[in-house]
Amino acid sequence: MTRFLTSTLAPVALGAAALLAGCATPGGSADSRTATLVRTAHGVPHITAPDLETLAYGAGYAHAQDNVCQTAQQLVTARGERSRHFGGATPGLLGRRMLPNELIDLFIAGFMDDERLARVWREGSEAGRSLARGAVAGYNRYLADHAGRLPAACNSQPWVTPMTLGDFARLSELTAAQAATVALADAVVGAQPPKPQAALVPASGVAMAKGLPGAVNLADAADAMREIGLLDSPLGSNAWAFGKDATGTGRGLLLGNPHFPWDGVNRFYQMHLTVPGQFDVMGVGIGNYPMVTIGFNKDVAWSHTVSTGKRFTLHELALVAGDATSYLVDGQPEKMRSRELTVTIRAADGTLQAKRHTVWSTRYGPVLVIPRAGITWNAKTAYAIQDANLGNIRSTDSALGFARATSVADMRQAMANLGTPWVNTIVADRHGNAMYADVSVVPDVDAEHLNRCAPSAPAAALRRAIGIVVLDGSKAACNWRRDPASPVPGLTPIGRMPIAVRTDWVHNSNDSFAFSNPAQSWPAISPLVGEARIERPRTRAGLVEVPGLVGRGPVTLAGVQQQLFENRNFMGRVVVPDLLAACAMNPPAAAEARDGCNALKGWDRNNNLESRGAHLFREFWRLARVIPNVHRIAADPAQPVATPSGLKMDDAATAAKVWEALSKAVTQIRAAGFALDAPLGTVQFPLITAERIGLHGGEEMEGVLNNLGNQFAPGISAKGALIDYGSSYIQTVTFDDRGPVAQAILTYGQSSNPASPHATDQMKLFSKKQWPTLPFHAEDVAKAQVGETLRLTRP
Numbered sequence: 001m002t003r004f005l006t007s008t009l010a011p012v013a014l015g016a017a018a019l020l021a022g023c024a025t026p027g028g029s030a031d032s033r034t035a036t037l038v039r040t041a042h043g044v045p046h047i048t049a050p051d052l053e054t055l056a057y058g059a060g061y062a063h064a065q066d067n068v069c070q071t072a073q074q075l076v077t078a079r080g081e082r083s084r085h086f087g088g089a090t091p092g093l094l095g096r097r098m099l100p101n102e103l104i105d106l107f108i109a110g111f112m113d114d115e116r117l118a119r120v121w122r123e124g125s126e127a128g129r130s131l132a133r134g135a136v137a138g139y140n141r142y143l144a145d146h147a148g149r150l151p152a153a154c155n156s157q158p159w160v161t162p163m164t165l166g167d168f169a170r171l172s173e174l175t176a177a178q179a180a181t182v183a184l185a186d187a188v189v190g191a192q193p194p195k196p197q198a199a200l201v202p203a204s205g206v207a208m209a210k211g212l213p214g215a216v217n218l219a220d221a222a223d224a225m226r227e228i229g230l231l232d233s234p235l236g237s238n239a240w241a242f243g244k245d246a247t248g249t250g251r252g253l254l255l256g257n258p259h260f261p262w263d264g265v266n267r268f269y270q271m272h273l274t275v276p277g278q279f280d281v282m283g284v285g286i287g288n289y290p291m292v293t294i295g296f297n298k299d300v301a302w303s304h305t306v307s308t309g310k311r312f313t314l315h316e317l318a319l320v321a322g323d324a325t326s327y328l329v330d331g332q333p334e335k336m337r338s339r340e341l342t343v344t345i346r347a348a349d350g351t352l353q354a355k356r357h358t359v360w361s362t363r364y365g366p367v368l369v370i371p372r373a374g375i376t377w378n379a380k381t382a383y384a385i386q387d388a389n390l391g392n393i394r395s396t397d398s399a400l401g402f403a404r405a406t407s408v409a410d411m412r413q414a415m416a417n418l419g420t421p422w423v424n425t426i427v428a429d430r431h432g433n434a435m436y437a438d439v440s441v442v443p444d445v446d447a448e449h450l451n452r453c454a455p456s457a458p459a460a461a462l463r464r465a466i467g468i469v470v471l472d473g474s475k476a477a478c479n480w481r482r483d484p485a486s487p488v489p490g491l492t493p494i495g496r497m498p499i500a501v502r503t504d505w506v507h508n509s510n511d512s513f514a515f516s517n518p519a520q521s522w523p524a525i526s527p528l529v530g531e532a533r534i535e536r537p538r539t540r541a542g543l544v545e546v547p548g549l550v551g552r553g554p555v556t557l558a559g560v561q562q563q564l565f566e567n568r569n570f571m572g573r574v575v576v577p578d579l580l581a582a583c584a585m586n587p588p589a590a591a592e593a594r595d596g597c598n599a600l601k602g603w604d605r606n607n608n609l610e611s612r613g614a615h616l617f618r619e620f621w622r623l624a625r626v627i628p629n630v631h632r633i634a635a636d637p638a639q640p641v642a643t644p645s646g647l648k649m650d651d652a653a654t655a656a657k658v659w660e661a662l663s664k665a666v667t668q669i670r671a672a673g674f675a676l677d678a679p680l681g682t683v684q685f686p687l688i689t690a691e692r693i694g695l696h697g698g699e700e701m702e703g704v705l706n707n708l709g710n711q712f713a714p715g716i717s718a719k720g721a722l723i724d725y726g727s728s729y730i731q732t733v734t735f736d737d738r739g740p741v742a743q744a745i746l747t748y749g750q751s752s753n754p755a756s757p758h759a760t761d762q763m764k765l766f767s768k769k770q771w772p773t774l775p776f777h778a779e780d781v782a783k784a785q786v787g788e789t790l791r792l793t794r795p
Helices: 052-079 082-086 101-111 114-123 126-145 165-176 182-189 196-200 218-227 395-404 408-415 447-452 462-466 537-551 557-564 570-585 591-601 614-624 652-672 761-767 778-784
Strands: 002-006 034-040 044-048 091-094 097-100 236-242 253-261 268-275 279-286 294-296 300-306 312-320 323-329 332-335 337-346 352-361 381-387 423-429 434-437 470-472 499-502 505-508 684-686 721-723 725-727 729-735 740-746 789-793
Touching (some): 052 126, 052 789, 082 101, 101 182, 236 434, 279 395, 300 729, 408 423, 423 729, 570 652, 591 614, 591 652
Antiparallel strands (some): 236 300, 253 725, 268 279, 279 294
16 A cells, blocks of 8 residues: 655745755656655665655655654754753763763854855755755654654654754764864863963973973873773774675675664664665665665675774964964964854753853864863963864765765775765675775875974874874964865875775774785875774784684675674683683682682683673773783784783782772672673663663673673663663675675664664664565565555655
């Protein structure tokens, strides 16, 4: 049966007049403006439409069917109205951080420039504008069709209002900039001119010499960067691509395993999008983005991993004597720009109050302060951030290029516009090729540039210590290079980014491009793209497991799936043998540590549901890994996979700290009410539902490829180890004579509405390690259809 819905919705409201250019809906019959929506198992929509705008209309409507309240909440954030509706002190989600609503609103008010965004979209592609118009109208259509009948979380709430094109532009900006300025929202809002006594602070804003005012503890500075997600982020991904030499079929094969949040703006949504004669693509988009971000078509399959590339630089400003809001460039003074913001805050009694605040900016971007990292604003020095992803709407054109690609060569060409904001791209194609590419948005600053434009010595030290690049802002020539070969002035062009095309295999687990395959050689690449060192145990694990998989014979979908879900705990295998040897030879004095030893004897060193004691190792390693010089064999750059390893249990001081960590872990687990040898499936559960669904997988620090964790409250409590991020859309794809053969799991399900049947249905499949086969060909979709066909005609 087919339902035909004709829109009665008024024309879409527009956020900025400049966005109107080219926005008139073309004429034609209803069929020329009708999207057809079919659902298959687990609520996956298959949307077919005659053009991009109509396709996005259907996608916007489908996403709203499953996630309307999620989008409505995101819109409140993008509009800077969280304090008005939810109170200023209440925490809200901005990017990947929980911050007070008042701070979020102040940041949004200062960060968003609707005139600039309107200009960017006006100068962008018509395809991008068409998709934006369609997505906005589709969401608004759903609101109109279901007024008063939305899910309980947002039904009849005053903050649920139609989306505008300006809102859509703001949502896109927040997504693109979340790895830079958005992550530093409190640093931008907190930057205020120094008081007169600040003249006593040393000339460098980053004073690290012992005993000087403002001296910085680099370990604390690193912790500050970790807390905001800009250093050693627990969020990441794995991706493996195998070429014809590894598969033996003449075809490529891909595993995509992104580790993203299970709630909020970065939540994936599965969909199959078709414009006949243009493209036919399936996979996931982020949030209400109306295109496939990670997925496959009949010829190529791809995934993304967060790359090591830098998305911003700081610029050290030499201030004009006696005027802390003016700075020098080539000896000439420039006045900072101030902007007074006003946000509306709902008080506890329901009254609305105005809060005013001033933010400051420079030719490079906003002024910011990170006191724990020594980034301060005193009478002589200040710092500004320049974000490479501001105004990056090119990702839509890249996604369209991916959807239309027929080979890894086409995928490479689709990335040449530098629209990929902060991720690597790993590809396998039907022809048997595998490609790794970090063609992401990176400031054009090479090693020579870094040396020539070094800031004060303490500020320069921040790059190695906490990953922050600071340039000398007093010289115009130290701004980003403008290479004519780059389609975006100031960004590193594709010709100087790392790309490898092979017929054996490539992989990435969020470390440098240098480790995509040990046999790959590389030209000189800017340090801002990545340096040749391994920071994550998952990379070490991948460099053991992928060659092992290849070495056992032809690589298959089933083999890749089994390898990922073996859930080997890499660090457990590296350190537990030494721990247990010490337990036997020189038992610890504390009863708790001895009990921990006994429990870990029975652990299989995996993180499967049946693995007993995996939670004990996790809590132990959370504490023990930060013990100075804890490893028996220290990290050796010449052996990045094999080292560091073991535990230095022959050193009495180190051993004492190891036993203390084990005792604390035992005490913590018992206090939470769990047995030391409990199966992991009785301890580890999702945070986003009250259902106690046992979850396999482990944390970033453990080196478990199937990465699961908790962003804001890691560790065990009386409710268990609660998971809110990690393996999300896990896809395995190869090709046969018909086209793609794909199996995939969206671990948390399609819907963020707890009442939906698709809120946790795929999570139960994930728990059981069951991989649904995705229907791609029209005849397969028809056979798999669940429910009625929905036809949506846009105005």
